[in-house]
Amino acid sequence: MKPVNHGAWFLVLPMLIIVAFTAVIPLMTVVNYSVQYVATNAQFHWVGDLWFREVLHSEKFWNALWRNLVFSGCILAIEIPLGVLIALNMPRKGWGVPVCLVLMALPLLVPWYVVGMIWQMFGRVDIGLMGVMLRDIGYNYEGDPIDAWFTLILMDVWHWTSLVALLAYAGLVSIPDAYYQAARIDGASKWSVFRYIQLPKMARVLTIAVLLRFMDSFMIFTEPFAVIAGGDPVFLSTELKQTVELGQKAAMSLIYFLIILLMSWIFYTVMTRDDGEPIGQGGAS
Amino acid sequence: MARIDLDNIRHAYAPNPQAETDYALRLVNQTFDDGGAYALLGPSGCGKTSLLNIISGLVSPTEGRVLFNGDDMTSRPTEKRNIAQVFQFPVVYDSMTVRENLAFPLRNRGVKRVEIAKRVDEVIDIVGLQALADRRARGLTADEKQKISLGRGLVRADVGAILFDEPLTVIDPHMKWQLRASLREVHRRTATTMIYVTHDQTEALTFASKVVVMYDGLIVQVGTPAELFDCPSHTFVGYFIGSPGMNIVPASLNGANLQLGAHSVPLASAPRLEGQPNLEFGVRPEFVRLGAQGIPATVSRVEDAGRYRVVHLTMEGKAIAALLREGEEIPASPHIAFDPIGVHLYADSWRVAVAGAGAQ
Amino acid sequence: MKQSRFAWIVPALYILFLMAPLYWLVAMSFKTNVEITTRFTLVPETFNLNNYMKVFTDERWRSVFANSLIYVGLNTVISVAVALPAAYAFSRYRFFGDKHLFFWLLTNRMAPAAVFTLPFFQLYSAFGLFDTHIAVALAHCLFNVPLAVWILEGFMSGVPREIDETAYIDGHSFPSFFIRIFMPLIASGIGVAAFFCFMFSWVEYLIADSLARSAVIPITTRLQALSQASGTDWGVLAAAGTLTLIPGAIVIWFVRNYIAKGFALGRV
Numbered sequence: 058m059k060p061v062n063h064g065a066w067f068l069v070l071p072m073l074i075i076v077a078f079t080a081v082i083p084l085m086t087v088v089n090y091s092v093q094y095v096a097t098n099a100q101f102h103w104v105g106d107l108w109f110r111e112v113l114h115s116e117k118f119w120n121a122l123w124r125n126l127v128f129s130g131c132i133l134a135i136e137i138p139l140g141v142l143i144a145l146n147m148p149r150k151g152w153g154v155p156v157c158l159v160l161m162a163l164p165l166l167v168p169w170y171v172v173g174m175i176w177q178m179f180g181r182v183d184i185g186l187m188g189v190m191l192r193d194i195g196y197n198y199e200g201d202p203i204d205a206w207f208t209l210i211l212m213d214v215w216h217w218t219s220l221v222a223l224l225a226y227a228g229l230v231s232i233p234d235a236y237y238q239a240a241r242i243d244g245a246s247k248w249s250v251f252r253y254i255q256l257p258k259m260a261r262v263l264t265i266a267v268l269l270r271f272m273d274s275f276m277i278f279t280e281p282f283a284v285i286a287g288g289d290p291v292f293l294s295t296e297l298k299q300t301v302e303l304g305q306k307a308a309m310s311l312i313y314f315l316i317i318l319l320m321s322w323i324f325y326t327v328m329t330r331d332d333g334e335p336i337g338q339g340g341a342s
Numbered sequence: 343m344a345r346i347d348l349d350n351i352r353h354a355y356a357p358n359p360q361a362e363t364d365y366a367l368r369l370v371n372q373t374f375d376d377g378g379a380y381a382l383l384g385p386s387g388c389g390k391t392s393l394l395n396i397i398s399g400l401v402s403p404t405e406g407r408v409l410f411n412g413d414d415m416t417s418r419p420t421e422k423r424n425i426a427q428v429f430q431f432p433v434v435y436d437s438m439t440v441r442e443n444l445a446f447p448l449r450n451r452g453v454k455r456v457e458i459a460k461r462v463d464e465v466i467d468i469v470g471l472q473a474l475a476d477r478r479a480r481g482l483t484a485d486e487k488q489k490i491s492l493g494r495g496l497v498r499a500d501v502g503a504i505l506f507d508e509p510l511t512v513i514d515p516h517m518k519w520q521l522r523a524s525l526r527e528v529h530r531r532t533a534t535t536m537i538y539v540t541h542d543q544t545e546a547l548t549f550a551s552k553v554v555v556m557y558d559g560l561i562v563q564v565g566t567p568a569e570l571f572d573c574p575s576h577t578f579v580g581y582f583i584g585s586p587g588m589n590i591v592p593a594s595l596n597g598a599n600l601q602l603g604a605h606s607v608p609l610a611s612a613p614r615l616e617g618q619p620n621l622e623f624g625v626r627p628e629f630v631r632l633g634a635q636g637i638p639a640t641v642s643r644v645e646d647a648g649r650y651r652v653v654h655l656t657m658e659g660k661a662i663a664a665l666l667r668e669g670e671e672i673p674a675s676p677h678i679a680f681d682p683i684g685v686h687l688y689a690d691s692w693r694v695a696v697a698g699a700g701a702q
Numbered sequence: 703m704k705q706s707r708f709a710w711i712v713p714a715l716y717i718l719f720l721m722a723p724l725y726w727l728v729a730m731s732f733k734t735n736v737e738i739t740t741r742f743t744l745v746p747e748t749f750n751l752n753n754y755m756k757v758f759t760d761e762r763w764r765s766v767f768a769n770s771l772i773y774v775g776l777n778t779v780i781s782v783a784v785a786l787p788a789a790y791a792f793s794r795y796r797f798f799g800d801k802h803l804f805f806w807l808l809t810n811r812m813a814p815a816a817v818f819t820l821p822f823f824q825l826y827s828a829f830g831l832f833d834t835h836i837a838v839a840l841a842h843c844l845f846n847v848p849l850a851v852w853i854l855e856g857f858m859s860g861v862p863r864e865i866d867e868t869a870y871i872d873g874h875s876f877p878s879f880f881i882r883i884f885m886p887l888i889a890s891g892i893g894v895a896a897f898f899c900f901m902f903s904w905v906e907y908l909i910a911d912s913l914a915r916s917a918v919i920p921i922t923t924r925l926q927a928l929s930q931a932s933g934t935d936w937g938v939l940a941a942a943g944t945l946t947l948i949p950g951a952i953v954i955w956f957v958r959n960y961i962a963k964g965f966a967l968g969r970v
Contacts, residue, residue, distance in 0.1 A: 059863075063798055065791035072788035072807075072847055075780065079844040080810045083821035090820075139716075146705060146712035153710070158961045159954050160717050163724070166950025170907040170922035171943050174929055178730060179723040184738050184936065186726045215720060222716075223961060235429040238400050243494060244421040244450035253446075257437040276814040279907040286930055294816040294908075303820070310817035317812045 090307035108308035118309060121296040122316070128292065129274040132213045136270060137263065139214070140221025145255070147226055158226075161219040173283020176212040180284070198285070206290060209281050216280065217270060224266045228259035264328045268321055275317055344410045344424065344502030344535060346374040346397060351406035353392055359404065366392045367403070368559035374503070376411075377533040379526075381550035383540060385582070388556045390539045394505050397537065398425045410502055424502040426495020428509045432487030434479040441466070441475050444493045451498075461497050468528055469493045485517040489524070496532060503535035510545060522549060543583050555579050571626075574686070575693045580624050586652055586663045589630065590688070593623035600687070603658035605637045607680060613687060613694055622688040627652065629684025630664035632672060636679035641672060724947070730940035738936045753941035763942060766921045769835065771949065773910070773918065776839035778899040781846040782854075782892060789854035790880070794863065804855075807848045818844060819912040826913060833915045841909050846899040853898060853964075857891025858884075894964035897957045904949060921946055 091109070094102040112118050147157050167175070182188040182197050195201075198208040232254065240250045278294035291299075293313055300306040353367040362368060367389045374380055382390040395401035397408060399420035408415045415423055426447075435443050444462045453461075466475050469489045474482065479490060488509055495504040506525075510518045526549065529536055540546050546553050547567040555563045555570065555578070562576035563569075574580035580588030594601045598612040600623055607623070632653065639657035651666045657678055666672065687694045730738055731753050732746040741747075757763045791797070792804055822841050823832065831837040865887065869879040885892065910920045921942070929939055957964060 059794060059796045061797065062795040065795040065797040065800075068787035068791035069803065072784040072851065075784050075840070075843050075847055076807065076810065078825075079840055079847075080813065083818050083825055084813075086821040086824060087817065143713055143716050146709040148710065148713070149705075153713075155958050157713050157717070159958050160720065161713075162954045162961055163947070163951065164720055166901055166904065166947070166954060168905045168907065168922050168946050170926055171946050174925060174939065174943055175723045175727050177929070178936070178940065179726050184730075184742075186722065186744075189742050215723065218716070219720070233431060233433075235431060235433050238398075238420070238427065239429065239433040239491070239494075241400070241420045242398065242425060242427050243447040245446070246450065249446075249450065253435045253437060257435075272812050276816070278814075278816055283926065283929070294814055297814070297816045298819070298908075306820060310814075310820075313814055314812075314817055317814065318809055321812055 087307045087310050090303050091311055093304055095303045104304065108302075108304040109312065111305055112309045112312055117291075117296060118293075118312075121291050121293045124290045125275055125277075125293045128210070128213075128277070128290075129271055131210050132217070132274050133267065133270055135210070135214055136218045136221050137267060140218050140266065141225045141259070141263070143218070143222040144225035144229055144259075145251070147222070149230065158223070161222060163219075164216050165219055167216075169279040170283050172212065172216050173280040176208065176215070176280070177284050180208050202290065205285055208284065209290070212280060212284065213274065213277070217273070221263075221266045221270065224262040225259050228262040229255060232258050260328075264325070267328065268324055271324060272317060272321060275320070345376045345412075346503060346535065346537075347407075347409040347412070348372045348393075348397070349407040349409060351393070351396060351403045351408070353389075353396060353401065353403045353405075365404075365559055367396075370406070370561055372554065372561055372564065374535060374537060376535055379529050379536050379538070379549060379551050381538045381540060381546035381553045382556060383543060383546040383553050383582070384556035385541055389559045390541075390556045391507060393556070394427075394507055394537065394539050397503070398427050398505055399423050400427075424498070424500050425505060426492075426498065426501050426503075427505040427507065428488060428491040428495065430508045430511045432484050432491060432512070434482070434487045434490045436480040437478070439476050439478055440471055440482075440490055443479050443490050444497050447494050447498055461499065465493045465497045468496060468531060470524060483517075484512045485514070485521050488513065488521060492525070492528065496528065496534070501534060503537060506536065506538040506540075508540055509538075510540075510542075518545075525549060543585075547583075555582065557582075573693070574624070577622060577624060577688050577691045580626070580686070584626055584628075586627055588624050588626045588686075589662045590622050590624045591657075591660045591662070593621055593687075595621060600685075602637065602660075605658065607685070609685070609687075610682070620690050622691070624686040624688055625680050625684050627663040627665040629681040630662060631679045631681060632664055632666065632670075632676045633679060634673060634675075634677055636677040639676050639678050641676060644672070727940050728944050730936060731944045733937060733940075735935060735937050753937040754945075756938050757941050757945065762924070766919050766924045767945070769914070769918045770904070770910075770921045773835045773838040773842070773920070774900055774903040774949075776835060777842040777846060777903040778896050780839060781843055781850045781899040782896050784843075785847055785850035785854055785895065786885075786892070787880075789851045789858055790884070792851065792855045793858035794866065804851075807851060811845050811848045811852075813844065815845075815906065815908040819908060822909060823912055832913065833917045835918050837913045838910050838918065838920070839903075841913055842903040842906060844909075846902055849898055849902065850895040853895045854888065854891055857888045857894070861887050890960050893957055894960050897953055897960075897964060900953055901950070 092103060092105060094104045094107075096102065143161075148154055164172070177185075179185045180188045180198050182192045182199075188196065188198075196204050198204040236254050236258075237250065240254060245253070276294055277292055278298065281290070281292060282295065297306060297309055297313065300309060348370050351367055351370040352365055354365045356364060359365055370389075370393060382393060384390045392401060396403045399408075399415070399418060399422075402416065406416075410423070435446060438446065441462055444465055445458050448458045448461060466472055469492055471486065471489055471493065474486060479487065482490070491509075492504065495501055510521060513521055522545065525536075525538075528534075538546070538549050540549075547570075551566065552564060553567060553570055554561055555576075557576065557578040563574065563579045565573075570579055570583050574583065574588060577588070577590050581590060591602060595613070596606060598609050599606040600609055602623065632655075637657055639655040639662065641653060642656050642661075643654040645652040645654070649668055651670075653664045653666055653672060653676075655662045655664060655676065655678065662678065664678070729744075729746055732749045732751070733743070734750060734752070737743060737747055792800060818841070822837075826832045826834075826837040826841070831840075861884070865883070866879065869883050874883065907920075907922045907926075911923045911926070914920055914923060925939060925942060925946075928934065954961070
């Protein structure tokens with residue numbers, strides 16, 4: 058058990074000051090705006106929950122939220138199984154390991170705007186490799202919303218599946234050989250090995266993967282912005298960026314933030330239901 | 343139930359072994375009788391775990407054959423060998439309950455539900471996990487998890503042998519005795535062949551009825567704990583078993599006398615050992631007498647171990663340990679004599695029988 | 703665990719999929735605009751370096767690269783520096799409100815950047831920091847400090863507490879113990895935390911873009927301005943885009959042995 062030491066607050070203090078400056082004060086500003094009307098002469102007027110009601114009655118908001126949910130659902134449904142599949146088949150020793158790791162990690166280090174730019178150059182039907190090859194079957198992401206969806210999802214899979222794969226791989230290589238030997242002795246099938254050894258051992262890292270991918274895909278802005286430059290589909294962040302009225306923008310920000318918090322909390326609770334220990338503190342074993 | 347024969351087993355981990363030193367197992371011939379409790383004892387790197395993995399089929403030997411009840415198993419995969427293994431670190435299926443863990447090997451083999459339930463209940467009773475049967479395996483202690491591993495072996499009606507690879511490594515000291523006692527109890531009730539790998543002589547001697555001592559890729563002696571103590575057939579056994587180990591001193595032979603530097607020890611008869619250069623003389627500290635007669639020595643250190651004391655002496659420039667029982671005193675000018683019953687002669691580390699000396 | 707003989711096909715296909723768009727970007731950077739827009743060529747007809755020459759000789763390109771690297775470097779140093787003592791506190795002690803604080807901290811990682819662009823603009827303007835490197839570096843602390851604390855806490859919890867106690871008994875003061883004994887022990891954790899801070903600050907666009915107007919324009923803002931203008935110079939964009947991959951590739955190379963464990967944030 059860790060000793061109780063309230064003096065530890067002093068160690069946390071520098072971090073708190075930074076976070077207060079970068080998170081607390083800005084968030085308070087947002088809260089402040091969300092209940093006021095700012096007139097052109099910079100006069101503030103108290104309007105209560107007006108902006109919140111306006112946002113919640115706005116069809117554009119609900120459409121964007123719905124699109125975000127569908128998008129997050131799609132990319133989770135593709136990236137999690139695909140990442141696990143890749144991790145299961147990655148080499149465990151030899152020269153293939155660093156080659157795989159470095160090449161796979163590469164997309165994660167590409168600036169998000171450049172990711173969008175790369176896919177724009179790759180997908181355009183006039184100059185892109187993919188665009189030109191798919192042109193004949195009618196593909197055109199700039200004209201067809203379905204193709205735009207397809208492109209954005211493919212781009213996200215390209216961009217982020219490696220994160221899931223690397224996390225799952227980290228979970229897999231931490232399984233001692235004895236587990237596989239015991240499974241052989243017990244006559245376990247390949248599926249049983251996956252179901253009862255590999256999957257439980259990956260559960261923690263997969264929880265992290267699902268949370269990170271959900272949060273980040275729910276906040277997505279930059280990459281679609283680069284590819285479709287504000288066209289359809291419009292996500293929540295885009296909607297937020299395009300909202301001009303300060304109070305409405307602030308109210309939408311708070312609702313948006315709360316939705317992410319709520320969804321993350323639900324994911325976390327559901328996924329760690331069977332697990333005695335939280336992934337938060339003292340997680341390393 | 344099975345008798346296991348190892349027939350001329352040699353094993354090297356690298357392909358194309360050339361020199362003798364390339365082999366982790368140099369040459370092993372050994373029979374494990376059906377229903378026996380064996381210990382494989384030896385220091386780290388002596389090849390005991392390799393041997394165990396060859397028996398279970400996790401490793402296939404470079405040369406030689408593995409026979410179960412006379413059937414050649416060498417090329418059979420692990421899952422077809424009717425072998426169970428308990429590993430150094432507890433291996434349990436975390437997400438299953440204790441009961442599901444025990445049922446797992448049977449489910450994989452397509453055993454009927456009713457039969458599974460019956461066997462699992464029996465095994466839960468044998469290993470003493472009644473209170474935890476429906477708990478998830480994740481939260482259990484290391485010794486409980488090792489019992490599950492053991493139970494997964496016992497649950498199979500056809501299991502021929504259970505192999506243990508240093509199973510007490512991560513168990514709390516006060517639980518070790520208890521778990522070892524339950525292992526013996528399980529052996530008594532089931533009469534399954536058990537082979538127990540360890541580097542701890544206490545574990546080996548208290549668990550097994552036959553101890554197989556390994557050193558440097560070879561089996562150097564097989565015997566009951568008493569045989570290993572009284573009559574070590576290799577200097578390594580003498581040194582490894584017993585606390586402290588056997589005194590081993592280079593010596594030469596002069597007719598029927600053993601020459602230790604300027605002094606000589608008479609032997610019962612003159613052994614024929616012409617042309618044996620590396621002759622050594624071995625005696626356990628229990629058979630070293632301190633008195634006024636014999637070879638002069640100086641005391642360098644005394645350890646008090648409670649019921650006895652270990653006296654470290656220097657004799658003819660060589661270190662010798664002697665055991666003094668309670669009440670015995672160290673003489674003012676100590677001289678060393680050897681009890682003839684405990685005197686052994688080793689040529690190139692292997693024991694040479696000398697009529698009249700040592701217990702036969 | 704034995705993998706199937708054909709297991710390598712899965713990662714091989716995946717890597718092929720990852721490399722295809724990157725290849726297209728790099729190939730484009732060696733083509734002339736005429737080749738890009740009028741002929742569809744898989745391999746550049748001639749490897750001409752004109753696009754790169756344009757990037758390197760243009761003062762505006764050089765400065766945006768420098769701007770990005772400066773605020774990313776600043777952010778990495780600040781984030782790790784404040785996260786180290788905080789992570790130590792979380793991993794070693796219980797104190798009033800520790801659990802709430804920790805989870806509240808993690809919620810900051812969930813804050814959408816778009817939410818913060820407006821208040822950041824006003825806050826940093828009020829302090830006269832708008833359009834400075836430090837403003838972007840501080841703003842990126844929003845998500846990097848929680849992340850660094852989380853990663854470091856994971857690595858620190860893997861170090862037995864007995865080490866701390868032994869050091870205090872040996873007469874080390876807290877700072878001396880922390881710097882001379884503890885930090886070397888979690889060196890790989892610090893490396894991983896720094897890697898992630900670098901990564902997320904380097905790839906971020908929205909906040910950096912909103913806090914920079916003229917003096918500290920980040921590379922991505924310039925790319926954005928040029929790519930969505932009419933008469934796009936595709937060759938130069940591709941060359942500049944290719945150059946933005948290099949810092950990432952370098953840091954990956956440095957942490958390649960810790961990548962797997964690092965992505966699990968020290969919690970495998």
